Amino acid sequence: MLQAAYVYHPDSLNYVFRRDHPFDQRRLVMTMELLEQVQALPENVIHIPSQPLNEQLLQRVHIPEYIETVKQLSLASPAEPYLSQAGQYGLDYDETPFFKGMHQSAAAIAAGSVYAAELVMSGKAEHALHLGGGLHHALPQKGAGFCIYNDASIAIRHIRDHYGARVLYIDTDVHHGDGVELSFYTDPEVFTYSIHETGKFLFPGTGRVEERGAGEGFGCTINVPVEPYTEDDSWLECFSTVLQQVLECARPDVIVSQHGCDAHALDPLSHIHCSMRIYREMPKLIHQAAHDFCNGRWVALGGGGYDIWRVVPRAWSLLWLEMSQHAILSEIDRHPLLALPPAWLARWQQESPVPLPDTWLDDVSRWEPMPRRSEITERNRHICELAASYLK
Numbered sequence: 001m002l003q004a005a006y007v008y009h010p011d012s013l014n015y016v017f018r019r020d021h022p023f024d025q026r027r028l029v030m031t032m033e034l035l036e037q038v039q040a041l042p043e044n045v046i047h048i049p050s051q052p053l054n055e056q057l058l059q060r061v062h063i064p065e066y067i068e069t070v071k072q073l074s075l076a077s078p079a080e081p082y083l084s085q086a087g088q089y090g091l092d093y094d095e096t097p098f099f100k101g102m103h104q105s106a107a108a109i110a111a112g113s114v115y116a117a118e119l120v121m122s123g124k125a126e127h128a129l130h131l132g133g134g135l136h137h138a139l140p141q142k143g144a145g146f147c148i149y150n151d152a153s154i155a156i157r158h159i160r161d162h163y164g165a166r167v168l169y170i171d172t173d174v175h176h177g178d179g180v181e182l183s184f185y186t187d188p189e190v191f192t193y194s195i196h197e198t199g200k201f202l203f204p205g206t207g208r209v210e211e212r213g214a215g216e217g218f219g220c221t222i223n224v225p226v227e228p229y230t231e232d233d234s235w236l237e238c239f240s241t242v243l244q245q246v247l248e249c250a251r252p253d254v255i256v257s258q259h260g261c262d263a264h265a266l267d268p269l270s271h272i273h274c275s276m277r278i279y280r281e282m283p284k285l286i287h288q289a290a291h292d293f294c295n296g297r298w299v300a301l302g303g304g305g306y307d308i309w310r311v312v313p314r315a316w317s318l319l320w321l322e323m324s325q326h327a328i329l330s331e332i333d334r335h336p337l338l339a340l341p342p343a344w345l346a347r348w349q350q351e352s353p354v355p356l357p358d359t360w361l362d363d364v365s366r367w368e369p370m371p372r373r374s375e376i377t378e379r380n381r382h383i384c385e386l387a388a389s390y391l392k
């Protein structure tokens with residue numbers, strides 16, 4: 001059995017809304033190149049999915065009218081009825097506009113996440129990572145928040161249908177994992193745990209601690225909305241304390257995690273003030289949980305992340321280094337300001353509009369502490385206590 005598989009679908013690079021859109025797939029290339037530079041990505045761990053996405057599986061998550069609209073709007077010149085109904089399906093706004101080939105690239109992304117899930121569930125790999133995935137905002141009936149097809153929900157659906165395994169979905173993106181939550185809101189066999197910036201000020205506006213699931217699935221939805229300007233210590237305290245209680249309660253057979261890295265202070269789309277440290281620590285906690293509770297079964301996906309220069313490649317590389325237990329990780333742990341490979345920096349600095357950081361973690365001693373730190377920490381603690389109390 002392979003210890004960890006790195007799933008990569010070349011067609012996911014065609015998932016491009018337009019040139020100046022914040023969702024920028026160059027981050028996938030930058031991450032792979034950074035990992036190659038530290039010899040962390042040998043060819044035998046890279047898996048390219050061979051099967052297209054199963055249409056019936058897609059229909060288990062999205063309604064047929066929406067899928068047909070996505071397909072029609074993927075054509076070079078979409079027909080009129082589809083153009084005028086794009087808005088109804090969430091595909092005409094600045095945020096998630098339709099584009100040529102949209103169905104093919106979104107389906108390739110979903111196929112990659114299903115493939116990662118299949119590698120783990122069939123026992124071919126203990127862990128699998130698919131950074132092209134994690135499009136957690138797509139809803140059954142519409143696209144939203146840069147997401148066309150919800151590959152996370154589709155992969156979980158596949159796990160449920162084929163293996164009947166109990167799933168814990170962990171969403172560490174700064175935005176609430178609304179689409180995945182909704183897909184399994186009444187399902188007692190799928191727990192969803194999302195930590196995110198409170199929806200009071202941020203898209204998609206949902207993810208209150210009181211959202212707990214419904215019907216048979218009541219109690220299987222866990223939300224920890226944290227305050228704007230939350231920093232590392234408080235974020236990690238919240239994430240880890242609630243995670244332990246969720247694990248005890250959910251007793252999952254497999255963990256599917258989403259690793260949006262937009263809670264970093266430099267991310268332009270949110271107000272959380274964390275450093276690279278959380279992207280070192282959260283994968284470690286999830287990895288440990290997979291071994292403690294799931295016989296190692298762990299499927300990890302990408303997600304948001306809009307500072308593609310200074311944040312995403314480092315954060316996602318740290319995730320793979322943890323998953324694959326690469327030797328450089330203990331060096332980084334001993335020396336958090338270990339330098340990034342000069343060749344990688346030289347290559348990407350040419351394209352980056354901002355100076356690239358040159359160390360694996362951030363030198364937070366140079367950062368200004370946030371005002372109201374203790375008040376924010378207290379408020380977050382209160383939310384965690386509430387979330388934990390609902391699990392008892």
Ligand SMILES: [Zn+2]
Nearest residue numbers: 287291296323
């Ligand atoms: Zn492991």
Ligand SMILES: [Zn+2]
Nearest residue numbers: 173175260304
């Ligand atoms: Zn996000």
